[in-house]
Amino acid sequence: MGLAGNVKASIDPVALDAWYPVWADSELPRSATRHTVLLETKLQIARRPDGDILIRVPECGIDLPILRRFGYLWTSLGHPTRDLFQIPEFDEPDRRNLAAGSIGVRASAPRTVENFLDLGHLPIVHVNYLGIEQKAEIKPYEIEITEEDGEVLARNCRVYQPQASLVATSGFEVEYTYRVPHPYCAILYKSSAIDEARSDVIAILVQPVDQDRSVAHMMVSVLDDQSSDKAIRAFQQFIFGQDKPILENQVPTRLPLDPRAEIPARVDATSSMYRRWLRAQGVRYGTLP
Numbered sequence: 397m398g399l400a401g402n403v404k405a406s407i408d409p410v411a412l413d414a415w416y417p418v419w420a421d422s423e424l425p426r427s428a429t430r431h432t433v434l435l436e437t438k439l440q441i442a443r444r445p446d447g448d449i450l451i452r453v454p455e456c457g458i459d460l461p462i463l464r465r466f467g468y469l470w471t472s473l474g475h476p477t478r479d480l481f482q483i484p485e486f487d488e489p490d491r492r493n494l495a496a497g498s499i500g501v502r503a504s505a506p507r508t509v510e511n512f513l514d515l516g517h518l519p520i521v522h523v524n525y526l527g528i529e530q531k532a533e534i535k536p537y538e539i540e541i542t543e544e545d546g547e548v549l550a551r552n553c554r555v556y557q558p559q560a561s562l563v564a565t566s567g568f569e570v571e572y573t574y575r576v577p578h579p580y581c582a583i584l585y586k587s588s589a590i591d592e593a594r595s596d597v598i599a600i601l602v603q604p605v606d607q608d609r610s611v612a613h614m615m616v617s618v619l620d621d622q623s624s625d626k627a628i629r630a631f632q633q634f635i636f637g638q639d640k641p642i643l644e645n646q647v648p649t650r651l652p653l654d655p656r657a658e659i660p661a662r663v664d665a666t667s668s669m670y671r672r673w674l675r676a677q678g679v680r681y682g683t684l685p
């Protein structure tokens with residue numbers, strides 16, 4: 397196909413054939429053209445006056461496939477072998493679905509996902525919001541690769557959070573579930589502060605710019621009939637603002653997949669499962685062997 401000759405040899409087939417978010421649907425007005433970089437390839441994203449969207453590699457004039465999901469425009473440089481994962485909660489009528497921000501970060505896509513999965517950083521990096529020092533202990537939780545979808549799934553993670561979300565009026569023990577349905581996307585379900593039986597959904601959808609840089613697109617689907625869109629976005633961006641310097645100071649910027657590469661105590665169960673899962677699938681982009 398047309399793009400094959402333009403794609404770098406460092407891009408493994410799994411990374412090449414995946415779908416990636418490249419722009420927030422709501423941030424692309426009619427008649428506007430925007431530019432971004434995906435897997436070292438420059439892209440042009442445009443919405444025509446009639447509303448049609450176009451994602452093109454200007455260098456070779458090739459139009460790429462487009463998906464509109466979870467408030468973002470997705471594309472692929474390869475040939476996706478399967479549809480994008482589902483987030484069924486997104487379609488529930490009483491939820492607030494928001495593209496909560498797209499933030500450039502000097503870290504590889506897998507490092508960005510791993511940081512999002514790391515329970516241990518909550519009471520340290522997000523102290524007084526998503527954790528407190530006095531309750532920093534991580535209780536045992538369940539982790540598996542699901543048979544049905546082959547996703548990483550961590551369940552029954554429990555963390556005490558003084559300010560779990562914008563609508564939380566007091567601290568409570570929040571239950572977390574993490575799903576990793578895509579090498580560079582992770583979804584967090586956390587108990588809602590206003591309805592114990594349901595969860596807020598926060599997803600980090602990462603666009604690999606190159607092996608050492610990413611754009612973290614955040615999607616929230618929350619139960620909140622009080623806060624403004626602006627306030628919900630600001631809260632997510634504030635939290636990610638705490639992660640960004642931590643992420644950018646990680647050495648190396650690429651994620652080591654060799655289980656002996658980092659001191660085991662620093663890597664929790666979800667992180668090591670994520671690394672093994674990437675390795676087993678043959679994902680190499682943004683990692684170190």
Ligand SMILES: [Fe+2]
Pocket residue numbers: 511512517521522635639
């Ligand atoms: Fe964080």
